Amino acid sequence: MAAPVTRLCHISLHVPRGQPLARDLQRCFGFRPLAMREAGGWHQLALRCGDAVFLVNERAQGPGPASDGLLYDVDPKHPVPTASNVCFEVADIQGAVGALRALGCPVAVAPRAVSDAQGTVTYAVVRSPAGNLIHTLLERGNYGGPFLPGFRACGHPKAPDPSGLEGCFSHVDHMALACPQGASQTWLRWYQDCLGFRCFPLGPDEQPPEQGLQIWAGQAGGLQLTALRAPPGSKAPMLVLAESLPGLPGAQDQIERFLAQHRSPGLQHVALYTRDILTATHLVAEAGGRLVAPPPTYYQQTNKVAQIVAAGGEPERLAELGILLDRDQKQGSGTSFLMQVFTKPLFSEETFFLELIQRQGSSTGFGQGNIQALWEALEEYLTSSQGAGEPR
Numbered sequence: 263m264a265a266p267v268t269r270l271c272h273i274s275l276h277v278p279r280g281q282p283l284a285r286d287l288q289r290c291f292g293f294r295p296l297a298m299r300e301a302g303g304w305h306q307l308a309l310r311c312g313d314a315v316f317l318v319n320e321r322a323q324g325p326g327p328a329s330d331g332l333l334y335d336v337d338p339k340h341p342v343p344t345a346s347n348v349c350f351e352v353a354d355i356q357g358a359v360g361a362l363r364a365l366g367c368p369v370a371v372a373p374r375a376v377s378d379a380q381g382t383v384t385y386a387v388v389r390s391p392a393g394n395l396i397h398t399l400l401e402r403g404n405y406g407g408p409f410l411p412g413f414r415a416c417g418h419p420k421a422p423d424p425s426g427l428e429g430c431f432s433h434v435d436h437m438a439l440a441c442p443q444g445a446s447q448t449w450l451r452w453y454q455d456c457l458g459f460r461c462f463p464l465g466p467d468e469q470p471p472e473q474g475l476q477i478w479a480g481q482a483g484g485l486q487l488t489a490l491r492a493p494p495g496s497k498a499p500m501l502v503l504a505e506s507l508p509g510l511p512g513a514q515d516q517i518e519r520f521l522a523q524h525r526s527p528g529l530q531h532v533a534l535y536t537r538d539i540l541t542a543t544h545l546v547a548e549a550g551g552r553l554v555a556p557p558p559t560y561y562q563q564t565n566k567v568a569q570i571v572a573a574g575g576e577p578e579r580l581a582e583l584g585i586l587l588d589r590d591q592k593q594g595s596g597t598s599f600l601m602q603v604f605t606k607p608l609f610s611e612e613t614f615f616l617e618l619i620q621r622q623g624s625s626t627g628f629g630q631g632n633i634q635a636l637w638e639a640l641e642e643y644l645t646s647s648q649g650a651g652e653p654r
């Protein structure tokens with residue numbers, strides 16, 4: 263492996279000036295301003311919740327100065343708002359970039375040192391095969407500042423938090439990339455060979471995990487998911503490569519909608535981990551966070567009710583909050599399960615959303631059992647008298 267990543271540093275998003283992303287992350291998801299930077303027509307604001315950090319980049323309207331003002335990133339020059347950079351820490355940036363170059367990996371920014379009174383960080387930026395997604399790799403050494411050199415601390419650590427959400431999310435659990443059909447294998451190899459990720463099986467099937475797990479949802483088509491975990495000893499989150507398995511002509515699934523509206527493959531969603539999804543979901547909804555409501559019939563499926571009850575949950579309470587539950591199907595996984603809830607897109611285009619997730623026992627899945635259960639519930643809902651309209 264060329265450049266084994268040791269930790270997720272931050273996820274960088276690009277939005278037009280005035281787009282409400284930074285406000286929504288604070289108001290609805292408990293993020294707090296960590297550090298900011300203004301230079302060369304760019305406004306960069308780092309927001310943190312637990313160990314999860316988003317860097318929101320805004321560029322002043324009009325023909326502003328070129329990219330020079332942007333630190334730790336490259337202007338994606340993307341036509342729609344996008345989460346275009348996942349920044350990882352590495353132990354040795356010079357060695358990493360040398361090895362990546364030898365593998366033929368395009369380097370957009372060669373190693374560059376940035377210093378301030380708290381120390382020095384050296385970073386480089388490499389392009390991934392995943393559409394516009396790039397990776398900043400950085401060697402932090404013993405940098406002692408709140409975020410990265412060039413940024414100044416902002417926000418008040420003791421500022422009141424009216425939402426009660428502060429501390430609800432501890433870290434990024436996983437990130438899902440939207441792949442065009444047939445691309446997962448190449449992307450998988452790139453993340454294995456270049457950044458040291460390792461593929462792991464999602465289903466009970468005997469088939470090699472590299473082939474991914476195909477989940478069919480009747481005529482609606484389905485999804486193929488391939489899962490990767492970070493190199494041994496690394497604290498980086500898992501990666502999921504999601505490909506559409508097309509269904510009836512004319513119907514678009516989430517991946518197809520992302521590819522069309524984002525106008526390229528890329529980072530589709532980020533899952534934030536919480537130890538108490540019932541409280542977190544309630545607080546997010548109260549604060550105005552827009553959550554996807556599953557069809558009510560999901561919570562009436564015999565199998566799903568049994569799974570929820572066996573996990574010690576109440577189907578009515580999960581239904582109220584729109585939380586999905588999926589039990590691990592792997593043998594020997596005992597009472598391992600996860601609960602998850604998805605937000606609506608954070609932009610006007612369907613180019614990025616969040617997931618809230620809680621895992622119990624040794625759960626390592628991604629709610630794959632929910633894909634079919636949701637499709638069946640939706641079919642039942644739409645054909646029943648109550649389902650004349652769309653679910654909420």
Ligand SMILES: O=C(O)C(=O)Cc1ccc(O)cc1
Nearest residue numbers: 438502504516517617628629
């Ligand atoms: O459920 C998850 O968290 C996943 O990561 C799997 C997944 C990936 C892409 C989708 O559009 C829907 C589900």
